[in-house]
Amino acid sequence: MESHSPSVAPPASDTPVRTPLALLGLGAMGSALARSWLAAGHPLTVWNRTPGRAEPLAAAGAAVADTAAEAVASAELVVVCLLDHASVGATLAGVDPTGKDLVDLTTGTPADARAGAAWAAEHGARFLAGGVLAVPPMIGVPGAGGRVLYSGSGELFAARRDTLAVPAATRYVGADPGFAALQDVALLSAMTSMFAGISHAFALIRKEDVDPREFASLLTGWLTAMAPAAHRAAAQLHSGDYSSGVTSTLAMQVAGAPTLLRTAAEQGVSTELLLPYLALMERRLADGHGDEGNTGLIDLLTARKG
Incomplete structure (x- = not known):
């Protein structure tokens, strides 16, 4: 009688399965994304309108598609990182993304x-x-602080979260596809205004015997101390009480504004970065809101004219 040995399952592999993906667009950001996925072992197919940009990635192990349609056909997960919305439309025209x-x-x-x-x-x-x-430079670098906000299909995000988290930390902000862009631009707008303030501050000391490096330490510490004002504004917007927790009222700030303007004049510095915001404060004060902080200015910005 023929004897039979019990079947033995092959040893499990310690190598995790990496999701294949396709990437359309190899500008500075697209190339950084590609390198991070390749470094993590993901099979990657890339396409770019200018083929030469793909050469370093091909050397690193990426497959290079001749057309966007070929790239899309190569993987179930397709990432697009192009110049603008118009270029996305032009690139995907005639491409079949079904499934x-x-x-x-x-x-x-x-x-x-x-x-x-x-x-x-x-x-x-x-x-x-x-x-x-x-x-x-922050992409694919743990601890660098990079983050990507995502909105749209929650099922897609849940299914692909691990792969999407390779280049940078992820945060899902809602089913409305526009919410990621909205919050991204809101944050960039806040950053732009902060840069405006930093520029004005350095302009004030520029012609004096003040070491800008030492002043930068004071400046960053001050801005850090002021940052929690965002939480107070959020709480006031939520409650509708714009005077709650206010320590520096709008009346006090408007009264102090001439000092800012006179100092700029003495230093020969333009006030063009300050005046629009000061004008909003004066309008809100004139409307009888001197006991508030600055949160009411948001209502002025969102009020429809005419």
Whole structure:
């Protein structure tokens, strides 16, 4: 009688399975994304309108597609990182994304993202829009502080979260496809205003015997101390009570504004970065809100004219 040995399962591999993906667009950000996925062992197919940009990535192990359609056909997960919404439309024209997971990391407006989601739904694809809160050197570097906001299909985000988290930390901000772009631009707008304040501050000391490096330490410490004002404004917007917790009232701030302007004049510095905000404060004060802080200025910005 023939004897039979019990079957033995092969040893499990310690190597995790990496999701294949396709990437359209190899600018500075797209190339950084590509390098991070390749370094993590993900099979990657890349495409760029200018083929030469793909050569370093091919040397690192990426497959290079001749067309966007070929790249899209190569993987179920497709990431787009192009110049603008118009270039996304031009690139995907004639491409069949049926059954694909489409993630658009192109910087754009909420309306751009919603239009992209509508196009994807019409063509049988799941869609996520992403707002990248990082510069290329931060991509793929743990602890660098990079983050990508995502909105759109929650099912897609849940299914692909591990892969999307390779380049930078992720945060899902809602089913509305426009929310990632909206919050991304809101944060960039706050950053822009902060840079304006920093520029004015350095301009004031520029012609004096003040070491800008030492002043920078004071400046960053001061801005850090003031940052929690965002939480107070959020609480006031939520409650509707704009005077709650206020220590420096609008009346006090407007009274102190001439000192800012006179100092700028003495230092020969333009006030063009200050005047728009000071004008808003004066309008809100004139409307009888001197006991508030600055939160009411938001209502002035959002009030419809005419």
